[in-house]
Amino acid sequence: MKQLKGRDLLATPDLNQQEIEDVLQLAKQLKNGELKPRCDKVLGLLFYKASTRTRVSFSVAMYQLGGQVIDLNPKVTQVGRGEPIEDTARVLDRYLDILAIRTFAQQDLQTFAEYAAIPIINALTDLEHPCQILADLLTVRENFGSLKGLTLTYVGDGNNVAHSLLLGGALTGLNVRIAAPEDYQPNSEIVSQAKQLATNSEIEVLTDPIEAVTGAQIVYTDVWASMGQEDLADARMPIFQPYQVNEKLMSHADKEAIVLHCLPAHRGEEITAEVMEGARSRIWDQAENRMHAQKALIAALLGLEE
Template identity: 70%
Template sequence: MGALKGRDLLSLADLNADEVQELLDLAIQMKTGQIAPECRKVLGLLFYKASTRTRVSFSVAMYQLGGQVIDLNPNVTQVGRGEPLADTARVLDRYVDIMAIRTFDQADLEMFAQYAHIPVINALSDLEHPCQILADLLTIQECFGSLESLTVTYLGDGNNVAHSLMLGCALTGMHLNVATPSDFQPQAAVVAQARALAGDRSEVGLTDDPVAAVKGAHVIYTDVWASMGQEDSAESRIPLFQPYQVNAELMQYAAPGAIVLHCLPAHRGEEITDEVMEGPQSRIWDQAENRMHAQKALLYSLL
């Protein structure tokens, strides 16, 4: 993984297909105890949005590597009082070894990476959530043994998770069906980017028909219908998204042995039912655990 040393991960497309696979293989080796590398460095967390899984999994991963974590809460640091991000980046670059940033605007990540020489990781922006998808790919590989030629169906809002999932499936040769209401499709530029990455290895399809999207799929994936910052529109979205709920009836159209994923937190009874979430096809808790293993491999490789 020497090729990743010192690099940023602002988008999943910052990786190529071989690098994604090497990260997944390294994560499995770490998870199973085949290797236990150490990395006595300092990770800085700068999170402008609430977080449970990302914050805790990054912290535990870094501690398990033998490193330390500093939580740079914007509410108690000068960045929260209006210090220019470029100034913050140049200072933190001299204090910590790597940064994970959760923010709204992708441009903030790009600016930080421009002014800091240390690796910068996108821990979620409104555009992408690449670390989530690394964990998802790891979970799918564990379940099926390989990623190539599998079909994934994503149901719901064409949000940051959908964007990174498109890129991840394209890089690993998986077919992806994205089923959303017509006014909530993923950004056209990201769709074009994913299709270019996929080439003739796999397909990235868009539809507003949830049943057609689920037919024959090996992985059924959903997320909340209103992401952080969209709470005001959450109630009005429910009737529009109701046909895209992952429930027992819809799961009947999936391939035998299909699994269910959700990046969490879940609004049970909205985008997914309790029956499915707690059912035998759910791999949601494995998926959540794999955030830590995938991010440990990522941290080690970038450092």
């Protein structure tokens, strides 16, 4: 884990296969109480978008490590008044030990990393959500003991979560199928990158949800309209209706298949309440694992010793 000290996590491929495995193993040990690293560091949260799970899980993780958290709300700081990212980054670099950013453009995140020497973590951009995928992989590993050879099918909008699932699956030997309407498929460059990274896994992008789900051990979905797209939700409803994760769709999956959703969920839209609350659901374990995976990530990037 020493090689991760001082590094950034701006995109899922910033970690290689072994580093992802190391973070997941550390998360397991932290969750089980086998390791209890401590620090007196300060984590900054700079979120330009709304957040519940990411904000709370990062905060609790840092507090449990013994550190402090500063919420840099753009509405009450100069960053919300147009201060250049370059200036903000250089100042925060002198105050904080690590910084998690939730923003719109991936380029803004990269600019922060360029001008700040402290570790920068992508807490979600329009392009990627790598921290979510670490929690997802941890949840899958808890259920199946391994990642390699399993098939995860993501059904719905080809958004930032779908992008990180493609990349994370490619890096860890997890087969990933994306089922999305023709005009809502994931970024073609991300798909190409995932296929290039994949050495022991298959990457597929399909339009037929039944074909995609057939035989899958993990079925994953997300809202049909992401943050900032709420005004498009009604128009998308009829387009995405065939992609709803319901009992009928789940009947085509592996008999031991589990269901994941990164939340928040719209019951009756992308997933039914019956599936979400059913025996196959691991959604609440997945949500809890945000905290454990991010605690492991913070510990790794700060180089904490037990």
